Amino acid sequence: MALAIKLFILSVLLTINNIATAEAKAVCQLQTQAELALTACMQTLDPATVPWVGLAGKPLMADNLNSGAAHWLRLDIDNANASDIRRLLAVGLPDAFFLAVFQAQNGRLATVYSIDQTTTFTQRPVINRFLYVPLTLAANAPTTLYLAYRTHGKTPLQARLLTAETLAQQDTKNDVLNGVLLGVLLVLAALLFFNHKGVGHAESRNYAGLIVFSLLFLGQVQGYNFQFLWPEQAAWNRFAPGLIGIGSVITHAWFSLRFLQVQQRFRRLYFSFVALIGLAFCSVPLYGNAYFTEWVSLLVVLYATVAVVAGVLAVRRHVPAARFYLLGALSLIVFNVVLMLLSIFGLNPFPMLSIFTYPKIAYILEPVFFIIAVLNQLRRFDEQKAELRVKRQAETELLVKAEQERLAALQEAKNQQLLLACASHDLSQPLASIRFAIDALRVREEADPVAQHINKTLDYAQGLIQGLIHQARQEIGDDQADRVLLFELFDRLHSEFATAAAKKGLRLDTVGSTIEIKGSALLLHRILSNLIGNAIRYSHKGRVLVGVRRRADAIEIQVLDSGVGLFAADCLALMSPFRQGQHRDEAGYGLGLFIVKTLCQQCHYELKVTSKLGKGSVFAIKIPLADCITER
Structure with missing residues (x-):
């Protein structure tokens, strides 16, 4: 039995040896x-x-x-x-x-x-x-x-x-295909970055940066970077893939944070993104390490997993365009991570495809899905802007209408008081005639008690009528409009905006004025609030000044800032709705000056804008002298 076991083991060993020899x-x-x-x-x-x-x-x-x-x-x-x-x-x-x-x-x-x-x-x-x-x-x-x-x-x-001929033919075909892919990515990046809608939209700029790193990665795995960008930097070329991979992780993560609004929607996942971004930055000094590429590959796998989780959660919460983001992230992890890792370990499920074909497929599918997602976001952003425009215009129209109705009601009340005063005046005339007749009756002694009684009654009636006339005179006055004391208005505006200016390191100054003008205090406050708010938003140092200048036929309430300034073409264009200058602010909607212009037209004021790039702007509200009531 022992001999049989030994012979069996020997035959197995010989079989293994023969297989190995055959291989x-x-x-x-x-x-x-x-x-x-x-x-x-x-x-x-x-x-x-x-x-x-x-x-x-x-x-x-x-x-x-x-x-x-x-x-x-x-x-x-x-x-x-x-x-x-x-x-x-x-x-x-x-x-x-x-x-x-x-x-x-x-x-x-x-x-x-x-x-x-x-x-x-x-x-x-x-x-x-x-x-x-x-x-x-x-x-x-x-x-x-x-x-x-x-x-x-x-x-x-x-x-x-x-053969050399076969190599030349394959290179020609591959160069054409790679050129088409690189060209498409460049066009997409340019469209997103320089599009008049995309350049002011964070997602577009972030994704344009991601496409740049995608181009660098494709150029590296296809050998174009070494051939055209740094042909003499051999040592650098060995570590470039890892550094480009880190750049791709950082830009992709930043794009995802902004696009999905991870901080607001997925608080816990937000810290995972931040940790991976920090880890990627900390890895840069290690690029000379012998296993730097392996470490970056692990980092990419970790990030791809987090990105897919974020996409799944976003789809569940019905985040706009989240499905396209998830498809893009899945294409990246399937082709750029899973299939490449399988190929590295000799388990390529598609042996007819080169390991470097998978990144190309990923960078064809992923941009398609992500571009659709970004365009979807831009379309939604335009719809929100249109809705906001309608809402803001409706609010402005309601404000103007309410002010008109208030003035009309006030005028109607004053008219009623005036009518009552006139009626009282007319009644006082016959009462005076009766009083004269009573004086004539007093010559007769027997009529004196009756005359005294009638006289007291007339005194009472005339007293009531004179009171009504006096009250109407006080309520009607000499003017039928609001009176706006500029120094009181300036003090109110200063208390409202001083804190916001201080947070940006600015000084808000107001120069008091004794001028009193006739007009709507509500509308004038709204006009100046918009101008001061814009001045603070677009100024980063210096101060914002509010004051009054006298002109020959008018006064000008001026708001001066030390901000970035405006291009000459923007001074007029900014008075249209949803128009922002070259130094646009993502927090704004481009409605401020449009609302100011609309309210000025309603009040029969004139809006003037002057500006110098890098020095600041002056926004002036020109009010005719006819509307200036008095000085105190």
């Missing part, structure tokens, strides 16, 4: 094909079994090859042709920390290719954005290639042989 002897047959995939004959080796140590002389990059970071592959190729064949060995990578290729042929072992962190783009044997090794394969003879390498994030090699 070790897997050979790729090269005939006349222009391209040959070498996946079937790729074998991972233990560095201790590699025969390069027996080479005459010390091989290149011995320090890298002796390090534990080096990975080794063996490729067995059999040239079945009767003549030597020249081919290019493609490894499927735009760059690597180091790569060495040794060729064993006809009993000799030689170094045919080597690059490290000091190899510039122009020093490559084949000038191309991807790495290619020129080979000469002997006729009717097997060739063994030994590859030692270290890649970004342990990206596996995808070895194949191809």
